[in-house]
Amino acid sequence: APPVQQMLAAGVPVGMGTDATRVASYNPWVGLHWLVSGRTVGGTQIKPPAQCLSREQALRLYTEGSAWFSGEGSMKGGLKPGHWADFSALSEDYFSVPAERIGGLESVLTVVGGRVVHATGGFGPLAPAAPQPSPDWSPAGRYRRLEPVSQFTSTDSRSAACCGAPCGLHGHQHLFAAVSAAPVSDQGSFWGALGCSCAY
Numbered sequence: 740a741p742p743v744q745q746m747l748a749a750g751v752p753v754g755m756g757t758d759a760t761r762v763a764s765y766n767p768w769v770g771l772h773w774l775v776s777g778r779t780v781g782g783t784q785i786k787p788p789a790q791c792l793s794r795e796q797a798l799r800l801y802t803e804g805s806a807w808f809s810g811e812g813s814m815k816g817g818l819k820p821g822h823w824a825d826f827s828a829l830s831e832d833y834f835s836v837p838a839e840r841i842g843g844l845e846s847v848l849t850v851v852g853g854r855v856v857h858a859t860g861g862f863g864p865l866a867p868a869a870p871q872p873s874p875d876w877s878p879a880g881r882y883r884r885l886e887p888v889s890q891f892t893s894t895d896s897r898s899a900a901c902c903g904a905p906c907g908l909h910g911h912q913h914l915f916a917a918v919s920a921a922p923v924s925d926q927g928s929f930w931g932a933l934g935c936s937c938a939y
Contacts, residue, residue, distance in 0.1 A: 744790045754808040755800035771797050772842035794834055825851045
């Protein structure tokens with residue numbers, strides 16, 4: 740874990756981000772929870788309290804700190820005249836909620852460029868229409884419920900009863916692919932890395 744407190748004390752510019760991957764979260768509140776509490780998502784204390792940041796310090800790393808790194812400090816990173824007025828209303832007050840609940844905070848209203856881009860709960864009526872799945876070939880836009888594999892007895896019936904979104908790369912139907920032998924030794928790598936949406 741980076742020594743954030745020492746970096747700040749030394750005057751090193753610090754911006755916070757998620758460094759997320761396919762198996763990690765892009766949720767900034769998880770990172771803020773770690774900065775404030777010194778605990779992992781599993782609750783393990785990996786930083787002593789003296790190395791933790793105040794809630795305001797931690798939030799500034801995500802706002803002003805990251806705006807400095809992107810060279811956009813004159814436009815964003817703070818609530819100032821002439822800056823963008825992007826903001827969000829949260830499910831609970833970040834500055835008063837118990838530290839263990841910081842990681843579970845959510846936006847109930849998000850405004851970007853003066854437009855509501857997300858709204859839920861009491862703000863739900865302000866929510867915009869859901870965007871189309873991206874990329875446009877994503878099976879998420881054409882999903883339909885699958886019958887259990889055990890109901891199919893032949894390759895032909897499996898193929899005919901598959902979901903309606905064929906894989907654009909391999910040309911097969913997803914359920915058919917799930918019960919077929921992949922032509923490579925590492926099935927997980929083959930189906931996932933080459934763009935097939937098959938989860939098997």
